[in-house]
Amino acid sequence: MPDSEPSVPPAVPPWRLLLGYVRPHRWALLGGAVLSLMTGATGLALPLVARGLIDDLQHERAITGALLAMSALVIANAAIGALGGYVLRYTAESVVLGARRALVSHLLRLRISAVDRSEPGDLMARITSDTTLLREVTTDSLVGIGTGGLTLLATLVMMGLVDPVLFAVTLGVVIGASVVIGVIVPRINRASRQAQNAVGAMGAALERILGALRTVKASGAEHREEQAVHAAAQESWRQSVKAAKWSALAGNTAGLSIQVAFITVLAVGGARVATGAIDIGTLVAFLLFVFYLMSPIQQVVGAVAQYQTGAAALARIEEARRLPAEPASVPAPLSLPGAEPAAVAFENVRFRYADDLPYVHHGVTFTVPPRGMTAFVGPSGAGKTTVFSLIERFYDPGEGRITLDGQDLADWDVSRLRSAIGYVEQDAPVLSGSLRDNLLLGNPDAGQDDLLRALKTTRLDGLVDRLPNGMDTLVGHRGTKLSGGERQRVAIARALLRRPRLLLLDEATSQLDAVNEAALRDTVADVARTTTVLVVAHRLSTVTMADRIVVMDAGEVRAVGTHRELVTADPLYAELAATQFLAAADA
Ligand SMILES: Nc1ncnc2c1ncn2[C@@H]1O[C@H](COP(=O)(O)OP(=O)(O)OP(=O)(O)O)[C@@H](O)[C@H]1O
Secondary structure: OOOOOOOOOOOOOHHHHHHHHHHHHHHHHHHHHHHHHHHHHHHHHHHHHHHHHHHHHHOOOOOHHHHHHHHHHHHHHHHHHHHHHHHHHHHHHHHHHHHHHHHHHHHHOEOHHHHHOOOHHHHHHHHHHHHHHHHHHHHHHHHHHHHHHHHHHHHHHHHHHHOHHHHHHHHHHHHHHHHHHHHHHHHHHHHHHHHHHHHHHHHHHHHHHHOOHHHHHHOOOHHHHHHHHHHHHHHHHHHHHHHHHHHHHHHHHHHHHHHHHHHHHHHHHHHHHHHOOOOHHHHHHHHHHHHHHHHHHHHHHHHHHHHHHHHHHHHHHHHHHOOOEOOOOOOOOOOOOOOOOOOEEEEEEEEOOOOOOOOOEEEEEEEEOOOEEEEEEOOOOOOHHHHHHHHOOOOOOOEEEEEEOOEEHHHOOHHHHHHOEEEEOOOOOOOOOEHHHHHHOOOOOOOHHHHHHHHHHOOOHHHHHHOOOHHHOEOOHHHOOOOHHHHHHHHHHHHHOOOOOEEEEEOOOOOOOHHHHHHHHHHHHHHHHHOEEEEEOOOHHHHHHOOEEEEEEOOEEEEEEOHHHHHHHOHHHHHHHHHOOOOOOOO
């Protein structure tokens, strides 16, 4: 399978993306827009009824009817206005929710290669900040362009009917202003995009700092890191101010165009009245129309400017949604207790992390039969952890084949494949939440007995007894409230609770205390009786009990054998055994 990313579909314009998000809520949005128009209509009707009331008073007629009509209109205006506002806001929030859900689902399925190239803080900003901007774009822009555009069109039609010549004059001015606004609009878009990018950069910088605050403090780097976040915040401010400047200019251009149209219509209309082409009443009516044009034009221009901010956010959301993701698959059930252990084979695997990076595996070949323990050893950077990443299908090999139970990994459903595996990473990540949450992460259905057994096996039972809330004690961000050794044991317990047919254990380079190490060694030896265990080994005590050892160097397998065989047969292994392993053979 080639190691290039799957091809991405061509870019979709922002308005189509927006329609895609809005489509499921189109009827609600339309309802909101109609209610807005009705609010406007009830508002417009009020002066007419008021005129009627004054008329009734002048002619000494009963005003009860007019008063009732006015009251009804006032109440209807308030009620319809509130309902319309609520429906529009509800719809906009639903659009935001839809965008957030789609983005979160996509990000959780991202290929690890895509994550390697992204900043988590920036991705978070896209989910939180950029999606929020869709709210205004849905209500203000779409409804503004819809209702404002409709009113504008109706007014222009009326003007055309009243006097085609004055209409042509007005249209000329409006088109001139549109051209100027057309030049401004892309600038609003660019500035908004850069402002949102800066928010993303700020998120990335914050994630970098808060994820390693102890290191930042210990390195005395707070000041420099602070400056980096401040710079991003400042850039966002600068670009937002720039966008505000262009938006204001667009709004003023619209206002100015109406003034110019008014003066021009007055001059041309005056001349036409003088020549008798039109009467004075037509000119007055036309001038009223010109003023009436002001509100829909400003509504449309405001909506277009607002849309630019939304379009920038939509583009950033889409960028994240176009990151390559794994195919969607339904969660697979875990293996049943007593399921057959897995067999693994690498056949001439060549792999590199990206097209512009050197190969990390240059034709790796080995076979691991079901059951027993296989240790991978070799100098740092030899490609041992990469073996595990390929088995988990975090990446696909460029050339060669990897099989599990004789079946090419490319033909495995990813969920089914991963449900057969328990993976303990080298830095044993623990997630924030309770100890119980962490243990159940890989198998939420595990019962209390299973939990207690896993805790006992990994010697965490003593810790649980000491913790104030037992298994429900919160472990802090990335498990900072646990010691390094405890985190490792939590990671192992979590993997064991999955009843894996294949256990991948990337041994931590840090040393466990002797008692816990011996206990874990016994546990792993126990597990290896019923499960296939692969260990990236950094301890001599681990390799000496392995059924086979795969010695890797610079992306190749240079020897396979037992400790006893390799110490005499392979000089690199002999050297590693003598110098690099962490614990004594008889530990
Ligand atoms: N996500 C990645 N993107 C790019 N290069 C990577 C990535 N992960 C690892 N590498 C590179 O691939 C090579 C092999 O890394 P790998 O983690 O497999 O080595 P290792 O043998 O497990 O080393 P160690 O014993 O130090 O853990 C290294 O040169 C490393 O820099």
